[in-house]
Amino acid sequence: MVDLATILAGFADAFTLWNLLFVLFGVVVGQFVGAVPGIGPVMAMAIAIPFTFGLDPLPAIAFLVGVNKGGLVGGAVPAVLMNTPGTPDAAATAMDGYPLARDGKPLKATKMALFSSVTGDTFSDLVLITVSAPLAVLALRMGPVEVFALMIFAFAVLSGLIGNSLIKGVIAAALGLLCAMIGSDPENYTPRLLFGYWELFDGLPLASVAIGMLAISEILRRLSQIQGEMKGAIEVRDTGDPNDRRVTWAEYWACRFTMLRGAVIGTILGALPGIGSTAAAFMSYATAKSTSKEPETFGKGNLHGIAAAESANSAVVGSNLIPLLTLGIPGSVGAALIISAFMIHGIQPGPLLFQDQGRLIYGLFGAMIMANILNLWVGQAGLRFWVKVVSAPESIIFASALLLCIVGVSMATGGIFGVAVMLIFAGLGYLMTSYGYSVVIFIISFFLGPRFEVSLSQSLALMNGDWTQIVNYPIALILFVLAAVTTAWFLSRRTPEDPGASVSIED
């Protein structure tokens, strides 16, 4: 265990002006770059890494943590203001954030996203700082069979998002899973469904699919609806009511249980490597919607929807560091980038990290807390800036969003091939929405797909291909039962539409 003097020395390091400046710089860069359509939080970190080569370890890692946390807040901005999320977890934020922004309350929507993001993040940081060791041991107990059960549970929770048709929801999920099959199979690494394009050997590039489906397809829809009249991409209506421009304490406090639940879901999923913030955001959102007294207001600008999504996806980031710092296992791409930064500075994350580098780690914890506070402060100013930017004419906003998505995806995937894939998925996303198939279900299924198949293969290997051995895995059994109960409960709460109604294609 680390002694108190080391802990205090570490925190003292974090609060030196020099290190604080790097945290602040990171938060500003992260919020700005993360908010640019097509770039997003992970890309912001990947870009920032080379700039840390020449720094000392603490400012370097403090800077990256700042970028990571700032990027998370920034990532919600295009989702809320333009309905063009760059990552699937922000798509959950868009579901209620965008309707609110469209109603002329963009500042209220983005501020709610900011507050709940910082709340969830702070919660999981505190968990990380205080009880990371026992949680890491718990995460180790979650073997492949348990993770497979958890994936089934996640898919079950997805059924809470299915709209008016169960069949069409299943089709959307199956299509997402099918696209996740492209690349190589998880056991023998044989090329699968490549159609001669070896560039696809690692699977469809995530950035291309997410940005194409979520952002570009929405931009196509908005462009097609413009009727020659030039107006701002978003209108800030002056209603004279100052409450439309801010989140009141009462509104924030009313969401406390939603945010707490989101933070807990995000922290738990973040501590398990490889599940990620997408599942967390949607599980939190679906739960908030189903337990709400007025589920019909979700998707129409309910603050609880924003709070549920943002608190959960931000909580993942802090607890992603639990397996990273205690076991050296990155839980996400962002965490992998932080490992890379550790290694460049000669630090090997793993079992001896707290003993060898205790002071640095507590310095990092201090920097994380400061980054949260700065995020709140910078965010207040930053959000006003972005709302102003998005009030510019649609012509310039959409033209820049398109160019930025092209450049961002090209940087993330290493060339024009990834951009072409993005465009194909933009077309697919547009068609799916037009014909009433949920793009969100598709994308979640696509993101969960690879882990689903790997853990299925691993489970079969561990159980020697014999499913009756599942009785030896009580946690997995509980999760399977929970999945069945959840599915039944969600489906029973759906309001089935009149099956007799059928309308022919309009021309």
Place this chain on the structure above:
Amino acid sequence: MKFGLKLAGALAGAVLALASAVNAEEWKPSGTLKLQIGFGAGGSTDTIGRVIAKVMKDQTGWNIIAENKTGGGGVAMFTGISKMPPRGTVIGLGVNMPIMVNLVKRGDQLPFDLNSFDYLGTASRAQLALIARADAPFNTLAEMVEHSKENDGLAIGFGAPPQKLLMEVVNREADAGFRFVSTKGEAETQKLLLGGQVMAGFSSGTHIKYLESGDFKMIAVANDARHDYSPETPTVRESGYGAYVDPYYFFATTAGTDPAALAALTQALDNAINSDEVAKVIQNAAVSNPLNLGPEGTKKMMFDGVENVKVLFGE
């Protein structure tokens, strides 16, 4: 014998590099030199590639950009490089094993073969080890095979096809009954080991901290030679099975590149690889030392390696 050849290759490379040093100074890339990395951000290959690009830039003054081209462990990137005009402006950094496995397994489908490239050198050799938890009831590969036979099989975590192929050789020769659990890399393998879901697994360096902390122990070395941090651990070959896996980080560019350009690139890479800064990062990221076989040595390593992979496949 093998090592002698490699040494000869390295020496030959060094001599060639020296001989053309005068010539090399006259050549410089027209525009930006791209160092493409065949793996994603955050891994050991990415880390090594980025620092080499940075040091090369500092040393030569050329404008060098490092970029990731992921896909099939470098297959996608080398596909691109094989189709480019040979202008000496793009270098690829990959790992030999995935390329070789795909060449042996489905060479007829790939748009390139080993002759599609001019080889520039290697950065290092990864030190791949078979490890187990410290409290596992076996200490050597022979004991592990015995344990597996007595207990109706034994689960091994692997993160890349060559590791599985190597253990399949053991399965074939000793009827060990190992079961293979596929993971997304050595970090996940280590998680499964710590959690007790698998009994053994492969790791190429990040396990050394765990050896120090007393969580893991070494069972065997997958390379052809023992590892310097654990000289008492025998290789799989020394344990009586006729196969090994020697993963190298290597550099190559499009075949047919101007010899002056090749000489300049080779020299620039060699200078960067032998710098202290790169050595430090390779020790951190790959837990190995810089090792440049030179152009001829690299080419020989690739051609010999393909023959070895055929052995792994039992061909």
Place this chain on the structure above:
Amino acid sequence: MNMKTTADRATGGFFLLFGVLLYFVIIPKYVEVADGAWLMPSTVPNAIAVVLSICGALLMLKPTAHRVQNTREMMFAGLYFTLLAAGLLLMSYVGFVYAAPVLALAVMLLIGERRPFWLLLGVVGLPAGIWWLVAYVLERALP
């Protein structure tokens, strides 16, 4: 139940055929058979193909009242899509620096923007700003 052609019947039929095509043609041709595996490379894809076909058939039998937006919008979306595809093709030949202003101009004109200030900002300022940020500040490669 009437058997009128609805949007759902059309897409249901599409997925029914697509699933069949996947199962019998595409998967056998583009998925390898592995020797010795717990999970064959084709297992999950085949399961997906079956699910798609069954759901497609069910949707044909039980369509919802989904309405597709009007044809004008679909056509405009297709137009913008084609424009983007052409822009990308151009970019792959001449690079971002030359293709981006053309693409920006085309998109803005199609939206209906005629004011010189905004057009100039989109055609000159925007690509220049991106170039400055990506190629100059971040030293990354532009497409």
